[in-house]
Amino acid sequence: MKSVLLGFSGGIDSCTAAATLRQEGYRVVALTIDTIGDVEMLDRAKAKALDIGIEWLSYDAKALFRREIIDYFTAEYRAGRTPAPCTRCNTLIKWHILESVADNQGIDHIATGHYFNIHTHDGRHYVAKGLDTTKDQSYYLWGLKQETLRRALTPMGGRIKSEVKERFADKSESMGICFLQGKHYTDFLASEGVDMLQGEIITVDKRIVGHHNGIARYTIGQRRGEGIPEGLRVVDISPQANRLIVGNNDLLFKHHAYIEECNIVNRDELLTATDITIKIRGIGRNPELPVAIKPHGGGYMVTTDDAMWAPAKGQPLVFYRNNLVIGGGIVAGFE
Numbered sequence: 001m002k003s004v005l006l007g008f009s010g011g012i013d014s015c016t017a018a019a020t021l022r023q024e025g026y027r028v029v030a031l032t033i034d035t036i037g038d039v040e041m042l043d044r045a046k047a048k049a050l051d052i053g054i055e056w057l058s059y060d061a062k063a064l065f066r067r068e069i070i071d072y073f074t075a076e077y078r079a080g081r082t083p084a085p086c087t088r089c090n091t092l093i094k095w096h097i098l099e100s101v102a103d104n105q106g107i108d109h110i111a112t113g114h115y116f117n118i119h120t121h122d123g124r125h126y127v128a129k130g131l132d133t134t135k136d137q138s139y140y141l142w143g144l145k146q147e148t149l150r151r152a153l154t155p156m157g158g159r160i161k162s163e164v165k166e167r168f169a170d171k172s173e174s175m176g177i178c179f180l181q182g183k184h185y186t187d188f189l190a191s192e193g194v195d196m197l198q199g200e201i202i203t204v205d206k207r208i209v210g211h212h213n214g215i216a217r218y219t220i221g222q223r224r225g226e227g228i229p230e231g232l233r234v235v236d237i238s239p240q241a242n243r244l245i246v247g248n249n250d251l252l253f254k255h256h257a258y259i260e261e262c263n264i265v266n267r268d269e270l271l272t273a274t275d276i277t278i279k280i281r282g283i284g285r286n287p288e289l290p291v292a293i294k295p296h297g298g299g300y301m302v303t304t305d306d307a308m309w310a311p312a313k314g315q316p317l318v319f320y321r322n323n324l325v326i327g328g329g330i331v332a333g334f335e
Contacts, residue, residue, distance in 0.1 A: 003027040004109040004153055005102040007094055008056070010045035012168045013113030013156060018052050020155040021111060029055040029107060033097055035065035035089075036179050057105075059097055068092045070179055074192045077216040080237035081314030084330075085177055090114075091143035091263075099148060109153050116141055117157035118149050119324055124265050125149035127325040128157075135161040139279050142318045142328030143263045186217050199242035201227045204235065204251065212244050221252055221310030233310075253307035259317050259329030260299040270319060270327055271295070280308055280317045280331070288320065299329055308334070 004021055008014045008030035021028045030052075032045040042058055049056035069085050069092075076083035098110040115130035116138045125146055130136040144152075156164075180188050190196055196214030203209055210227035212218065215237050218225055223233040228246060235252055236245040257280070264270050270293055277288035292303045302317060311317070311334045318328040 001025065001027045002109065003029065003107045004111050005029050005031050005098055005105065005107045006054075007098055007110075007112040008032050008045055008049060009041065009113075010048035011113070012164060012170075013115075014045075015048055015052065016159065016164050016167070017111060017113040017155040018049075018054055020159075021153065022052075022054070024155075026109070026153075027055075029057060029105065031098060031101055032056070032058045033061050033094060034058055035061050035069070035093065036181070037062055057101065059101060061093060061097055064097075065089075065093055065179075070192070073179075074189060074194050076314050077189055078194055078239065079314075080215055080239035082219045082312040083314050084316050085179075087140050087143060087316050090140055095144055095148050095152075099151075102151075109151050110148075111153040111155055113156055114141065114154075115156045115159065115161065117154050117323075118152060126265055129320075129323040130154075130156065131158045132160045138325050139316070139318050142316060142325050145263070146265075186214070189216050197242060199244070201229075201244045201246055203232075204245060204247045209246065215239060215242060215244060218244055220312040223249075252310040254309075254311055254334040255304055255307050256335045257302045257308060257311050257317055257331055258296055258299060258333040259302060260297070260332045262299050262327060262329035264319075264327035266326065269321070270300075273321055273326075275321060276326065277320045278302065278304070278308075278317055279320065280311055281315050291319075293319075299332065 004026045006018055006028055018028050030049040032042055034042055046056050069089050072088060073083050073085050102110050114137045115132055115135040117128040117130055119126045119128040127138050127141045127144060129138045194216055198211055198213050200208050201210035201212055209229050212227045218234050221233055232246040233249055233252060234244055235247040276291055278291050279288060289304045289306050294301045311331050313331055315331050316328050317331055319326045
């Protein structure tokens with residue numbers, strides 16, 4: 001019997017994934033990754049696994065999570081960037097640990113409760129959109145490597161979230177960034193020692209028009225917040241000068257973005273295909289845009305005819321070709 005190690009929180013998605021994999025004939029082993037010392041979550045996950053009738057393991061990843069996610073999160077805000085902790089966690093924590101534990105346990109496959117699919121073409125493996133376009137999580141999985149995708153299963157790829165929820169009496173789900181545990185992110189940053197020092201808010205022509213109480217409270221495109229004059233938005237952040245730069249919304253539309261820390265399935269495809277689109281800043285913030293792509297330094301320059309709105313340094317930019325993710329990277333600059 002083929003075996004699969006399933007990332008398991010005990011929520012409705014991972015429980016459905018477990019049931020689906022069992023129905024498909026797999027021996028399912030649940031792995032709950034302890035990232036922040038959430039004892040209640042661990043107990044719930046263990047109880048759910050026992051109820052389903054599958055094996056359960058836990059993994060202590062608190063130190064790794066602190067180093068790769070929480071420290072990164074705070075450092076990015078200190079630098080005036082907008083981090084993407086969930087994308088980074090998928091690549092460096094969840095799927096990495098699943099692979100490692102599966103190897104140690106002699107388990108064939110790995111899986112999670114993510115809503116996505118995998119497509120294989122010419123020996124290459126692509127993250128692909130899930131059937132449920134309202135829940136599709138392919139955007140957050142662009143960093144997965146070929147060796148990860150080769151052994152991964154996608155039990156939720158053909159599922160519709162609304163139908164999944166109907167099967168459960170308790171429909172509650174964990175939402176947002178897990179380690180914030182209900183805190184506003186600025187309160188969390190303050191608890192981590194990130195300075196919230198008052199500074200100037202200036203216009204693009206360097207007129208002082210207000211004061212802020214910490215650059216970490218703001219992101220590119222923001223139009224509400226203490227000190228931002230009515231009708232203006234944050235168009236840039238200067239951590240060195242502890243300043244916010246504000247301007248009209250028109251200044252937020254950019255035709256060029258520079259990305260680094262890239263993961264590309266097929267570089268030749270990326271540079272030659274004429275039907276590539278992008279997503280940036282998650283679902284709903286920008287339409288899928290046709291693009292032109294050129295190498296730039298160690299990454300790429302992405303040019304769009306239809307301008308991107310408010311790209312922010314630190315956020316992922318993900319390349320699609322129809323329903324397939326052909327790569328992605330982190331925004332390092334724009335113009």
